[in-house]
Amino acid sequence: MEATANAAKLPVGNPSPAKLAATIVNALLGTLGTILVMLIIYAGFIWMTAAGDEQKISKAKKLLGSAIVGLAIVLAAYAIASFTISNLQKGAGTSNGGSGGVSCTTPEPDPNLCNGEFGWDCVNGVWECT
Numbered sequence: 001m002e003a004t005a006n007a008a009k010l011p012v013g014n015p016s017p018a019k020l021a022a023t024i025v026n027a028l029l030g031t032l033g034t035i036l037v038m039l040i041i042y043a044g045f046i047w048m049t050a051a052g053d054e055q056k057i058s059k060a061k062k063l064l065g066s067a068i069v070g071l072a073i074v075l076a077a078y079a080i081a082s083f084t085i086s087n088l089q090k091g092a093g094t095s096n097g098g099s100g101g102v103s104c105t106t107p108e109p110d111p112n113l114c115n116g117e118f119g120w121d122c123v124n125g126v127w128e129c130t
Helices: 002-007 017-048 054-091
Strands: 120-123 126-129
Touching: 017 054
Parallel strands: none
Antiparallel strands: 120 126
16 A cells, blocks of 8 residues: 555655544545536536526526535635644644644754653744743
8 A cells, every 4th residue: 555655646654633634624625616516517507408498597597506605615614624724733833844834954852951841842943842
C-alpha cells in the first residue's frame, strides 16, 4: 500500500485528526457539489425538452432553484470548514510543516531548557515553551 501511495504522491502514515477531518469534509462536500451540478444540468434538460408544457417548466424551475441554493450552501460550508480547519491546525501548534503557518527552520530545542516539564511548540516560526 505504501508503494502505491508514494507512487500517487499521497501522504503515508497516520494523518493528524485535523487532516483526517479535512479529508472527510472535502470528500463529502465535493460529492454533494457534484450531485448538485448534475441536478442543475438535469433541470436545464427538463426545461429545454418541456416543449411549452407549463407543468414541466414549473418542475424544472423548482429543481433549478433548489439545486442552486444547495450549491451555495455547499460552497459556504466548504469555505467555513476550510477556514476552521486551517485555524485549528495553526492553534494546535501544527504549523511546523503544515499549511498556512510559518514553519520553524531550526531543530526543536532541548526539552530540559523548557523546565523539563513542558514541550516546545512552533508558533509563527519561533519555538516557544508550552
